[in-house]
Amino acid sequence: xxxxxxxxxxxxxLAALFLVPFLIxxxxxxxxxxxxxxxxxxxxxxxxxxxxxxxxxxxxxxxxFVFLTEDDLYWKAYLSSLxxxxxxxxxxxxIGYPIAYGMARAPEEWRPTLMMLVILPxxxxxxxxxxAWKAILSKEGFLNQILLATGLIDDPLIILNTNTAVYIGIxxxxxxxxxxxxxxxxxxxxxxxxxxxxxxxxxxxxxxxLVTVPLSKQGIIAGCFLVxxxxxxxxxxxxxxxxxxxxxxxxxxxxEFFSNRDWPVASAVAVILLxxxxxxxxxxxxxxxxxxEAEG
Amino acid sequence: MxxxxxxxxxxxxxxxxxxxxxxxxxxxxxxxxxxxxxxxxGFSTKWYGELFRNExxxxxxxxxxxxxxxxxxxxxxxxxxxxxxxxxxxKFFGRTLFSGTLYAPLVMPDVILGLSLLLLFISIGLDRGMxxxxxxxxxxxxSYVAVVVSSRLVSFDRALEExxxxxxxxxxxxxxxxTLPIIAPAVISxxxxxxxxxxxxxxIASFTSGxxxxxxPIKIFSAVRLGVSPEINALSSILIGIVTVGVLTFSxxxxxxxxKRMREENRAET
Numbered sequence: 310x311x312x313x314x315x316x317x318x319x320x321x322x323l324a325a326l327f328l329v330p331f332l333i334x335x336x337x338x339x340x341x342x343x344x345x346x347x348x349x350x351x352x353x354x355x356x357x358x359x360x361x362x363x364x365x366x367x368x369x370x371x372x373x374f375v376f377l378t379e380d381d382l383y384w385k386a387y388l389s390s391l392x393x394x395x396x397x398x399x400x401x402x403x404i405g406y407p408i409a410y411g412m413a414r415a416p417e418e419w420r421p422t423l424m425m426l427v428i429l430p431x432x433x434x435x436x437x438x439x440x441a442w443k444a445i446l447s448k449e450g451f452l453n454q455i456l457l458a459t460g461l462i463d464d465p466l467i468i469l470n471t472n473t474a475v476y477i478g479i480x481x482x483x484x485x486x487x488x489x490x491x492x493x494x495x496x497x498x499x500x501x502x503x504x505x506x507x508x509x510x511x512x513x514x515x516x517x518x519l520v521t522v523p524l525s526k527q528g529i530i531a532g533c534f535l536v537x538x539x540x541x542x543x544x545x546x547x548x549x550x551x552x553x554x555x556x557x558x559x560x561x562x563x564x565e566f567f568s569n570r571d572w573p574v575a576s577a578v579a580v581i582l583l584x585x586x587x588x589x590x591x592x593x594x595x596x597x598x599x600x601x602e603a604e605g
Numbered sequence: 606m607x608x609x610x611x612x613x614x615x616x617x618x619x620x621x622x623x624x625x626x627x628x629x630x631x632x633x634x635x636x637x638x639x640x641x642x643x644x645x646x647g648f649s650t651k652w653y654g655e656l657f658r659n660e661x662x663x664x665x666x667x668x669x670x671x672x673x674x675x676x677x678x679x680x681x682x683x684x685x686x687x688x689x690x691x692x693x694x695x696k697f698f699g700r701t702l703f704s705g706t707l708y709a710p711l712v713m714p715d716v717i718l719g720l721s722l723l724l725l726f727i728s729i730g731l732d733r734g735m736x737x738x739x740x741x742x743x744x745x746x747x748s749y750v751a752v753v754v755s756s757r758l759v760s761f762d763r764a765l766e767e768x769x770x771x772x773x774x775x776x777x778x779x780x781x782x783x784t785l786p787i788i789a790p791a792v793i794s795x796x797x798x799x800x801x802x803x804x805x806x807x808x809i810a811s812f813t814s815g816x817x818x819x820x821x822p823i824k825i826f827s828a829v830r831l832g833v834s835p836e837i838n839a840l841s842s843i844l845i846g847i848v849t850v851g852v853l854t855f856s857x858x859x860x861x862x863x864x865k866r867m868r869e870e871n872r873a874e875t
Contacts, residue, residue: 311776311777312694315686315689315690315694316690316694316697316703318683318686319683319684319686319687319690319703319707319747320687320699320703322683322743322744322747323687323703323706323707323744323747324706326722326725326740326741326743326744327706327709327710327744328706329725330721330722330724330725331721333721333724333725333728334717334720334721334724337724347727347728404620404623405620407612407613407616407620408616408617408620408621410613410616411612411613411614411616411617411620412617414610414613415613415617421856421860423617425852425853425856426621426624426625427624428852429848429849429852430624430625430628432797432798432801432848432851432852433628433844433845433848433849434801434804434805434822434841434844434845434848435805435807436805436807436822436825436826437631437825437841437844437845438627438628440631440825440829440833440837440841441627441628441630441631441841442627443829443832443833444630444631444634444642444643444833444838445627445630447643447832447833449641449643449644450643451630451634451643454643481623481624481627484620484623484624485624488620534712535711535712538712538713538714539712539713539714539715541714542713542714542715542716542717543714544714544715544716544808545807545808545826548826548830549826549829549830559714559715559716562716562720563716563808566720566812567811572724575720576720576724579716579717579720579721582714582716582717583717586713586714589712590709590712590713591705593712594704594705594708594709597708598704601755601756601759
């Protein structure tokens with residue numbers, strides 16, 4: 310009895326506030342825009358009984374999805390979000406791996422401090438960390454001041470409001486998400502395995518590729534998903550650091566909703582975004598489950 | 606002790622410099638007296654003064670704080686229950702779906718979560734305001750709490766709980782007197798994580814807030830969208846300061862607790 314309550318309470322909460330909302334998004338993506346409150350039609354009128362449900366059902370169609378395929382803004386935004394997410398995940402991995410590796414190889418008494426140094430930015434406001442780059446990358450910003458003062462450049466670099474700034478912002482804010490799972494995997498790695506590989510004639514580099522990398526695979530997978538999936542739908546970074554050339558679907562969805570007030574189209578954009586992300590999300594969840602089982 | 610190789614030392618130095626320099630720059634420039642944020646004109650704390658006279662920011666900060674307290678507390682209760690059920694509950698109908706929906710918000714883009722919750726609130730006729738933000742934040746924060754708590758539940762010895770049950774504890778007693786004290790550090794970090802995530806959230810709050818309930822991130826975002834502002838630098842520095850003090854205190858006190866437990870265990874063994 311008590312067990313049932315324990316299961317049902319969080320389950321019901323998640324069903325009501327996570328699963329049901331998705332069904333509503335799908336429903337509204339099939340509706341039409343209207344000048345009304347709420348701004349879409351048809352709305353379900355249960356007071357009319359079956360007749361109400363029938364007229365509501367008849368009013369649903371795939372018009373918004375057809376619209377999304379006709380206007381090339383949308384598919385360009387999806388493609389460009391995916392491209393930005395892939396590239397920034399790879400950059401984050403290549404920066405995060407040496408850091409996590411260095412942490413895992415550091416003397417044991419350093420590790421808690423190093424760990425805390427990674428966690429601190431992770432706890433610090435995302436918005437503020439993105440904002441910090443605005444002052445650094447702007448035309449009169451910190452970076453240009455240093456480069457001009459040292460004579461490395463003669464004219465200020467234009468970085469803010471370009472895709473470069475978006476990449477810098479993404480790599481910066483998501484780096485802790487990459488480092489933490491990598492560190493967790495690398496820390497468990499038995500140093501004796503590397504010594505064995507070297508004794509058996511491996512060079513240090515090939516021991517790294519043949520032993521360290523495969524054994525940290527789960528950390529690499531977890532880290533890449535933790536960066537890739539949210540970045541595809543990222544809004545704050547392109548909105549603050551990107552420019553007119555930056556096309557990302559999270560921003561398109563936001564504008565569709567808040568500026569154009571076109572809820573059905575915004576919902577259709579969200580449904581397709583979810584359809585694109587569902588495979589990586591399921592893979593991520595499977596990887597987590599596998600890791601939990603390995604630990605438990 | 607192994608020597609730290611040059612390669613590792615270099616990657617650590619550059620890595621942490623990259624993580625910290627932007628924040629240091631932000632804090633330093635918050636003491637700049639110039640209205641033009643990037644041009645240094647001397648030390649001043651005037652922007653902090655301006656900030657504390659800005660009613661709109663103070664109101665938003667108060668809303669944000671209440672939302673964060675409420676949602677992180679609810680998320681901790683629900684998330685701990687969910688983690689306990691998943692780790693200790695054995696098999697039950699819909700377990701895979703349950704764990705999937707529990708962990709999915711960790712990676713789900715905020716715009717999707719925000720939009721879907723808003724459409725839910727509209728269709729059940731719930732007015733947007735503090736209540737809706739609290740409900741939304743509780744939902745995504747409970748995932749984080751569940752992750753943190755379940756990793757602790759997985760790693761501790763189940764025999765302790767079984768011993769308590771064998772010695773005549775009811776399951777609830779066993780949970781209260783054995784399980785809870787052991788997982789307490791994880792529950793507290795889960796609460797803190799939920800709290801900071803709620804303080805920080807812009808996207809979900811923008812979708813689910815009403816005109817009467819603007820949170821601090823919404824205010825910050827609309828202020829910085831067009832450019833940098835010295836007041837926001839001051840506000841950011843305060844928030845960075847609070848987080849730094851919080852994380853330091855928490856990690857030092859949990860380290861002390863671990864040392865104390867280890868000493869006690871040593872004493873018990875001898």
